[in-house]
Amino acid sequence: MKPLRKAVFPVAGLGTRILPATKAMPKEMLTIVDKPLIQYAVEEAREAGIEQFIFVNGRGKGALEDHFDIGYELEATMTARGKSLAPLEGTRFPPGAVMSVRQQSPLGLGHAVWCARAIVGDEPFAVLLPDDLMVGRPGCLAQMVEAYNKVGGNIVCAQDVPRARTASYGIITPGAQHGALTEVRGLVEKPKPEEAPSTLGIVGRYILQPGIMPILETIGKGAGGEIQLTDGMAALIGKQPFHAVTFDGDRHDCGDAKGFVIANLALALARDDVGPAVRAHLESIA
Numbered sequence: 001m002k003p004l005r006k007a008v009f010p011v012a013g014l015g016t017r018i019l020p021a022t023k024a025m026p027k028e029m030l031t032i033v034d035k036p037l038i039q040y041a042v043e044e045a046r047e048a049g050i051e052q053f054i055f056v057n058g059r060g061k062g063a064l065e066d067h068f069d070i071g072y073e074l075e076a077t078m079t080a081r082g083k084s085l086a087p088l089e090g091t092r093f094p095p096g097a098v099m100s101v102r103q104q105s106p107l108g109l110g111h112a113v114w115c116a117r118a119i120v121g122d123e124p125f126a127v128l129l130p131d132d133l134m135v136g137r138p139g140c141l142a143q144m145v146e147a148y149n150k151v152g153g154n155i156v157c158a159q160d161v162p163r164a165r166t167a168s169y170g171i172i173t174p175g176a177q178h179g180a181l182t183e184v185r186g187l188v189e190k191p192k193p194e195e196a197p198s199t200l201g202i203v204g205r206y207i208l209q210p211g212i213m214p215i216l217e218t219i220g221k222g223a224g225g226e227i228q229l230t231d232g233m234a235a236l237i238g239k240q241p242f243h244a245v246t247f248d249g250d251r252h253d254c255g256d257a258k259g260f261v262i263a264n265l266a267l268a269l270a271r272d273d274v275g276p277a278v279r280a281h282l283e284s285i286a
């Protein structure tokens with residue numbers, strides 16, 4: 001079994017659910033307290049042992065690459081003024097560790113992942129959707145890697161979702177269950193509540209085998225007229241091991257205003273530096 005070293009971050013979406021914030025700024029640069037979403041995802045991947053970080057980027061989203069480059073002028077000025085560079089620590093990487101490919105048109109998540117095929121090569125890889133902010137210890141991808149080291153194959157992260165909301169998720173047909181690990185027998189993208197095979201929904205973390213790439217090349221458009229990663233994964237079931245890991249932690253969908261604000265409050269309240277002031281203010285207005 002090849003070790004997991006590479007992670008793909010699809011960041012080429014248009015972020016229409018949280019406009020106008022994302023008109024000129026990438027959704028993945030939206031800030032939760034004082035750190036952009038992309039950095040939370042990259043740090044989670046680094047904690048799980050990832051060495052190569054592959055952004056699938058789109059036009060006008062260069063800020064994502066700049067965030068992990070050297071901020072030469074900023075650093076020189078801060079150093080000259082005697083300021084600590086510690087806040088920039090999580091943005092520093094060895095040369096070549098962060099790479100980018102372009103998705104020329106946002107044709108869907110499956111298409112975005114396929115755009116990374118040349119860098120992924122013949123290795124297993126993780127996919128992290130930065131707008132799903134996963135808060136847990138160990139981190140979400142680390143929990144999945146622990147399972148991957150036991151069962152190999154393909155692994156998706158799953159959470160129980162309300163039945164009324166199945167049409168917002170890829171839904172799993174579950175097989176045998178052992179603790180947090182569930183065998184995946186089938187996958188369906190965005191089913192109506194009455195047609196959903198379960199309420200176990202896929203959230204934005206995956207460990208996939210490279211065999212998915214030729215499938216993504218040929219599957220064509222699915223739900224919503226987009227090339228769906230779920231459809232590509234469904235074609236692997238029965239050919240390779242396929243499991244879901246139920247994440248032990250909290251997930252915040254920061255792709256819309258409600259989830260974004262809740263995530264900011266949750267993470268702010270959990271912090272020693274800003275938490276007490278935020279809590280005191282909330283209590284004063286409650």
Ligand code: UTP
Pocket residue numbers: 010011012013014015016017018027056103105106107108109111112129130131255
């Ligand atoms: P979303 O569906 O949440 O992102 O995709 P979106 O399309 O940007 O958002 P809305 O629905 O218009 O508000 C999940 C992830 O997949 C990426 C997005 O950038 C996001 O990180 N994505 C999506 C791509 O990279 N390319 C695509 O064609 C679609």
